[in-house]
Amino acid sequence: MVSPVDVIVVGAGSRGETYSCYASLHPERMRVVGVADPRDFAREKLQKQHRVADNNLFVDWRDIVEREKFADAVFICTPDRHHKDPAVALAKKGYHILLEKPMAVSAEDCAEIVRTCIQSGVMLTVCHVLRYDPVIRKIKVLLDSGVIGDVAHIQHLEPVGFFHFAHSFVRGNWRNEAESSFSLLAKSCHDIDLIHHWAGGRSCLKVSSFGSLSHFRKENKPTGAADRCLDCPVEKDCSYSARKIYLDRVKQGCVGWPVSVICPSSIPDIESVTEALKSGPYGRCVYQCDNDVCTNQVVNMEFEGGLTAAFSMVAFTKDICNRRTTIYGSKGELSYDGNEIRVFDFLTGKATKHMAETRAPEAFGLCGHGGADYHLVEAFISAVVSGDSSLILSGPEETLLSHKLVFEAERARLESKVVFCGPLSGPEGSMKRRIETIH
Secondary structure: OOOOEEEEEEOOOHHHHHHHOHHHHOOOOEEEEEEEOOOHHHHHHHHHHHOOOHHHEEOOOHHHHHOOOOOOEEEEOOOHHHOHHHHHHHHHOOOEEEEOOOOOOOHHHHHHHHHHHHHHOOOEEEOOHHHHOHHHHHHHHHHHHOOOOOEEEEEEEEEOOHHHHHHHHHOOOOOOOOOOOOHHHHHHHHHHHHHHHHOOOOOEEEEEEEEEOOOOOHHHOOOOOOOEHHHOOOHHHOOOOHHHHHHHHHHOOOOOOOHHHHOOOOOOOHHHHHHHHHHOHHHEOOOOOOOOOOOEEEEEEEEHHHOEEEEEEEOOOOOOOOOEEEEEEOOEEEEEOOOOEEEEEOOOOOEEEEOOOOOOOOOOOOOOHHHHHHHHHHHHHHHHHHOOHHHOOOOHHHHHHHHHHHHHHHHHHHHOOOEEOOOOOOHHHHHHHHHHHHO
């Protein structure tokens, strides 16, 4: 009988807690044996859930490095700007790494993580969870089978959601690039990675991008509005009212995301949420924050062989992250509305629906991203148990290339120009050269 994989969770926030829940469902496959987080409440909450020994609790992840290796793998779920250092240090100690996206906030740091993991002989899984969504995987299978012929164009939309954007990118942790990262990297590296994946090994030749911060600016603050929603006389007429987004949800018994995020030191209830809105960042007027990241952005790409792709990220949507995709080919058209896949055949004039079984437990904490969180952790644990890195769908080399494409797209936006990615010849050679270039 194979022993469970022992895991240390570095960063006990929302993502760390979610991924570690796999151990509760499959204790025979995974155990959480250590937790590192500077916040007492978050650290002790995860300790109780997984019965972690007191001597394996850490305020600072650096203390893990000073210890003899006592686990098989590490889940790194720290803030974006704190990914590189623990990933590099713990890979050198011989831990397999599951790393929350984005890998890091610069191309150079991403390359250093990849290089270190390869040199240390450890497996790296980057949490591009959408790759593990069974429906998304079905799209790749259909494309590779040739059902729509030669792929000519990919159109992909990420509707972030009006209150989701206000929560995460105006009031929250990803609002300010200097403190986190730009929104295309923080929110949409998933999507650029999917487009890169669907391109089937073809390298991107050229990229352009346009976008800006709109609406959530001080000059758009309504007349008479206060700096905080709980004190605001016009709050009832505001779509982004913190009272509506958080306090009303608690009164309805909803204490999961996003409410759970705003009370990092206590269980969310009416009293703790009210206090958080009175004094914390999530109670601020959305027109009075220090946010500076794009609310909407488009990225246009040209790949080898004439394949083109267009990606749009929009904050102001009803749907929350319910991505929509249309892929156009020489023999047909594939569309995905976030729920089902439809393939229209030009020859027969018929449309066929395609579904995929998720197998993710509905009543479990890993049902986010269409069940993909569950499948991500399952793939990583299976890879560690078997030593078979092919089970990892978001490994180091290809993930490095898709991250580099995100950085190139943002450079194109900032410099208002088309960025040329360089002459390429063949997927294997081009991948090798581009990795060498970023190194």
